[in-house]
Structure formats: structure tokens, C-alpha cells
Amino acid sequence: MRGCFPNEGRENVATPDKKFSVSDEFVHLARIALAGRSQDVQAFLQRTARRAKSVAPDLSESVSGLLKEAPTRSSPLRRQAEVPLPVDMDSRLQLMRVEERPVLDWEPVFFPTVSKQLHALVDERLNSDALRAVSLEPTRTALFVGPPGVGKTMAARWVARELGRPLLTLDLAAVMSSYLGRTGSNLRLVLDYAKGIDCVLLLDELDAIAKRRDDREEIGELKRLVTVLIQQIDDWPSSNLLIAATNHAELLDPAIWRRFEAVVDFPLPDRRTAESFVLQSLRDHTSSAAQWARAVSIALEGRSFSDLARDVSFARRQAALRGEDLDTHLSNLLRSDGLSKQSRIDLAVELVDQGIMSARKAKELTGVARDTIRTRKRAARIDEAAEEAVG
Ligand SMILES: Nc1ncnc2c1ncn2[C@@H]1O[C@H](COP(=O)(O)OP(=O)(O)OP(=O)(O)O)[C@@H](O)[C@H]1O
Ligand SMILES: [Mg+2]
Structure with a gap:
């Protein structure tokens, strides 16, 4: 380590x-x-x-x-009250966001590999005595990587909540937009502050540093900034967890990338994960939540969690405003354009199978012929019967 x-x-x-x-x-x-x-x-x-x-x-x-x-450290809250939050020297604006008790709008649905890594980060810290007894330290630094809207920021909030610690967030994209020469000292201010209290620190949008690369005039400043960041990561104490998040891991300087002890890859939700996420969002609002969750997860395949959340809440808002049945508005989410042929067939079969619509309507929506739907349904039934017979 x-x-x-x-x-x-x-x-x-x-x-x-x-x-x-x-x-x-x-x-x-x-x-x-x-x-x-x-x-x-x-x-x-x-x-x-x-x-x-x-x-x-x-x-x-x-x-x-x-x-x-050695005296135990003062509580994060007391320390925060004693030491003012760091501010930008020019603008006097606060450099980071503080969530003393992080709250989540809903429980995150993590992909199994992500869930395993996040739980390990939390368990290591909650049981750090067991690690220290054998001369090991909990993971100090973790890099969350993945496309937009897959829950990287939410996961950092979840980790902080599970640890019962405040979450301090430094949005690098925001800090970098100010005078670049100031960014290094701002970064140092925030990290030094965060080291001194029990917290989880999130460096969000880490790729903002890499994106400024294109500007030739700034290359010297950026090199200095990368050096500051590397030094700060190396100096980070094991008593706290430092998380960084990025959409563009490929843009990161390899020297920065290499420094993170854990890398958590957040993929776009697969069908099963999307289905449990949609089910969770609909469970209390329609009696046929399970059927809709299945159909919507096929129709919105390849979309991020935030897309799914936005579409489902749009349907709910529309239904509430018009005093209409939620099912009517959920059916507006079922688009098949952009889906692969196999996914369109899966969607058509699912819609008919779950009694969401007739084969004729499913054909209109997905373009899948009624005969194909019938044949697939029959094949699925034969498979099921065979499985039962073997079971
Ligand atoms: N795994 C998840 N489970 C439940 N909801 C999620 C999940 N991931 C994202 N969401 C929803 O999408 C919203 C956006 O997620 P979040 O900001 O964490 O994404 P991100 O990966 O950090 O995106 P970006 O790269 O754009 O910052 C969350 O507030 C939440 O509503
Ligand atoms: Mg984010």
C-alpha cells in the first residue's frame, strides 16, 4: 500500500x-x-x-x-466550527460543499461488482482495528470511474453515510474555472482542511484537470497542478478516505491514476440492474410495477440510472398533473427505436406476455411481426416446460 x-x-x-x-x-x-x-x-x-x-x-x-x-482527535463538527472552511483567495467563495450527514433520495442499486467493492471500502474502515492488528491499513484512496449518471457521486455519498462521516466535495470543474494559477493552492487548502477532520473527501470531476491540457499556454501551470495533486494523494492519511470521480479515466495522467489504491468501475446498468431500479421507483405507485419494470428496462436498455430516474419521474408527474392512470404514461416510455433487433423482439414478447398490450399494438410499437411474437412465446413456453421437467 x-x-x-x-x-x-x-x-x-x-x-x-x-x-x-x-x-x-x-x-x-x-x-x-x-x-x-x-x-x-x-x-x-x-x-x-x-x-x-x-x-x-x-x-x-x-x-x-x-x-x-495521543489525545483523540476532536469531533469533525467541533473542528469545523473552529477552523473556517477554505475559500478562494480572490472570490472569497467557499471551495467545497459540506454534507454533515449525507442523505440519499433513494437507496442506490449497485451492480454486483460495484456493490462488493463499495462494501469492502466501508468494512475496512469500520473494522480498521482488525487490519491494524496485522499491520495493515484500510484503503486510503479510491477512484470511481464511469459514464455520466451511473451513480459515482451518489456512491461517495452512500459510503460517507455508511461510515457516519461528513462528505466534503470539491468540484474540480468549478475550481478550475477560476484563475488556473490559483487552483494548486486551492487544492492544497481543501485537502489540508479535509485531512484534519474525520470525513470522506470527494474530488469530483477529476478529469477537469486533464481536459485543460489542450491549452498550450497553460501546460506549465497544469504540470504544477498535477504535481500538487500527486503529492497530496501520497500524503493523504489512512485515517480518512479520499475518493475521486471521473467520466474520462483515459484522460487522466497515468501518474495520478496509478496512485489510487482502489479503482471502482461503474458500468451502465444492465437489464437486470435497471429492472430492480425501476421496480424500486414504481413499487409504491402501481400494482403492476413488476411488469412495467421489466418492459421499461428492455425499452430503455443502455441508458444511465439518471436517465431512467428522469423518465420514470416524468411519467409520474404527467400522470399526477392530468389525474390519469400512471400506466398510460409509462407506456409512453416504451420506445423501440435504437434497440437491437433481439431487444425489440424481447420487448414485444414481454409486453404481450405480461398483458401490457395486445400483439397488434406491440407490433405497432416494436415493428416485430405478430407471428414472430407468437413463435418466440411458444419457444419460451417449451423452454420453461423443459426446465420444469428437468427440475
Ligand atoms: N446506482 C444508482 N442507484 C440509484 N439511483 C442512481 C444510481 N446512479 C445514479 N442514480 C440517480 O442518478 C442521479 C445522478 O447520479 P450521480 O450524480 O451519482 O451520477 P454520476 O455517475 O456522478 O454522474 P456524473 O459523471 O455526471 O457526475 C442520482 O442522483 C440518482 O438519482
Ligand atoms: Mg458525479
């Missing part, structure tokens, strides 16, 4: 370099101590104690003892 130790990984070099590395680390310790970055100092000492265990057990024990005696 990469850590706050600037020279981690250099222990195996020849003696003169080793001496140099030790003095480097001492200078680093002096720098973070003089800057009052107590979180970093603690993280540094934790690592020293861990590494010294085999070569200098007495030193390791003394440092661990000191860490145990």
Missing part, C-alpha cells in the same frame, strides 16, 4: 542512499509537524512503527505507545 511516507519503497537501496532517504524522511516529518498537520504526523508515525517492528522492535513499541496515548 502506498502511503504518506515520501520515500516508501526506497529501503532496499545502498547505504549512502539509505542515509539520504532517512534524512529525507526526517525533513518530511519536520515539514508536516511544523505545518501543524497532525493527521499526517500520526500517519507517518504509524508507518514508522509498523516498519520498525522487525528491525527495531523497541522503537516500534515506543512509537506505538505514544500513538495510543
Whole structure:
């Protein structure tokens, strides 16, 4: 695991370099101590104690003892009240958004691989003692990658809520829009502030840094900014979780990408995930929610969660405004243009099978001939009967 130790990984070099590395680390310790970055100092000492265990057990024990005696950190809320939130020097606008107790509009539906990784991030932190007992640290930094509207920001909020910590969000796209020369110091201000309190920090829209690349005049500034970011990620203490989110992982500097200890890939919802998401949104509003969820998930295949959420709530709003049946408006969501031939057939069969519409209407909507629908239905029934017989 990469850590706050600037020279981690250099222990195996020849003696003169080793001496140099030790003095480097001492200078680093002096720098973070003089800057009052107590979180970093603690993280540094934790690592020293861990590494010294085999070569200098007495030193390791003394440092661990000191860490145990160290006063516990003040609560995030008290600390926030004492230290004002960082602001941009020019505009005096606050640099980040603070959600003390993150709230979600609804429970997220995560793809199984995503869910597993997110739960692991949370479990590691809630059970960090078990990890530290065997000289391991919880994951410090995670990169959330995926197209727009798949729940990256929502997942960061979910993680913070599960950990019972405030979520601090720095929107890099917003910060970068101000004077670029100021971005590095703003970034440092936010990260230094966030290190000092128990929180989850989200660096949202991380690719904003990469996107500015096109501008030749700014290349020098951007290089400096990337260096600041890399240094900040390396110095991030294991007591807090740093999450960064991006739509364009391919634009990120490989040096930044490499620094994240975990990468969570958020895919567009597949049919099954979309179906459970739509079902959750409709369950309390129509008695045939399950049928609609199936049909809508086929018709809106390949769309993001935010598209699905927007379309379903549009149908609900329309039905409420006009005092009409929700089913009528849900059927307006069933478009087949853009679907593959197989998906159009699946949709037609599903619509007829679930009694949502007649084969004639399904043909009008999907262009799938009634004969094809009938044949597919028959084939599906034969498959089902065969499965039952085997079962
Ligand atoms: N997995 C999910 N489960 C439930 N709702 C979701 C999920 N993902 C997204 N949504 C809905 O879509 C909205 C937008 O999601 P979010 O902002 O988290 O997406 P994002 O991946 O961060 O997108 P962007 O890259 O544009 O910032 C959420 O507020 C929520 O309503
Ligand atoms: Mg987002």
C-alpha cells in the first residue's frame, strides 16, 4: 500500500542512499509537524512503527505507545466550527460543499461488482482495528470511474453515510474555472482542511484537470497542478478516505491514476440492474410495477440510472398533473427505436406476455411481426416446460 511516507519503497537501496532517504524522511516529518498537520504526523508515525517492528522492535513499541496515548482527535463538527472552511483567495467563495450527514433520495442499486467493492471500502474502515492488528491499513484512496449518471457521486455519498462521516466535495470543474494559477493552492487548502477532520473527501470531476491540457499556454501551470495533486494523494492519511470521480479515466495522467489504491468501475446498468431500479421507483405507485419494470428496462436498455430516474419521474408527474392512470404514461416510455433487433423482439414478447398490450399494438410499437411474437412465446413456453421437467 502506498502511503504518506515520501520515500516508501526506497529501503532496499545502498547505504549512502539509505542515509539520504532517512534524512529525507526526517525533513518530511519536520515539514508536516511544523505545518501543524497532525493527521499526517500520526500517519507517518504509524508507518514508522509498523516498519520498525522487525528491525527495531523497541522503537516500534515506543512509537506505538505514544500513538495510543495521543489525545483523540476532536469531533469533525467541533473542528469545523473552529477552523473556517477554505475559500478562494480572490472570490472569497467557499471551495467545497459540506454534507454533515449525507442523505440519499433513494437507496442506490449497485451492480454486483460495484456493490462488493463499495462494501469492502466501508468494512475496512469500520473494522480498521482488525487490519491494524496485522499491520495493515484500510484503503486510503479510491477512484470511481464511469459514464455520466451511473451513480459515482451518489456512491461517495452512500459510503460517507455508511461510515457516519461528513462528505466534503470539491468540484474540480468549478475550481478550475477560476484563475488556473490559483487552483494548486486551492487544492492544497481543501485537502489540508479535509485531512484534519474525520470525513470522506470527494474530488469530483477529476478529469477537469486533464481536459485543460489542450491549452498550450497553460501546460506549465497544469504540470504544477498535477504535481500538487500527486503529492497530496501520497500524503493523504489512512485515517480518512479520499475518493475521486471521473467520466474520462483515459484522460487522466497515468501518474495520478496509478496512485489510487482502489479503482471502482461503474458500468451502465444492465437489464437486470435497471429492472430492480425501476421496480424500486414504481413499487409504491402501481400494482403492476413488476411488469412495467421489466418492459421499461428492455425499452430503455443502455441508458444511465439518471436517465431512467428522469423518465420514470416524468411519467409520474404527467400522470399526477392530468389525474390519469400512471400506466398510460409509462407506456409512453416504451420506445423501440435504437434497440437491437433481439431487444425489440424481447420487448414485444414481454409486453404481450405480461398483458401490457395486445400483439397488434406491440407490433405497432416494436415493428416485430405478430407471428414472430407468437413463435418466440411458444419457444419460451417449451423452454420453461423443459426446465420444469428437468427440475
Ligand atoms: N446506482 C444508482 N442507484 C440509484 N439511483 C442512481 C444510481 N446512479 C445514479 N442514480 C440517480 O442518478 C442521479 C445522478 O447520479 P450521480 O450524480 O451519482 O451520477 P454520476 O455517475 O456522478 O454522474 P456524473 O459523471 O455526471 O457526475 C442520482 O442522483 C440518482 O438519482
Ligand atoms: Mg458525479
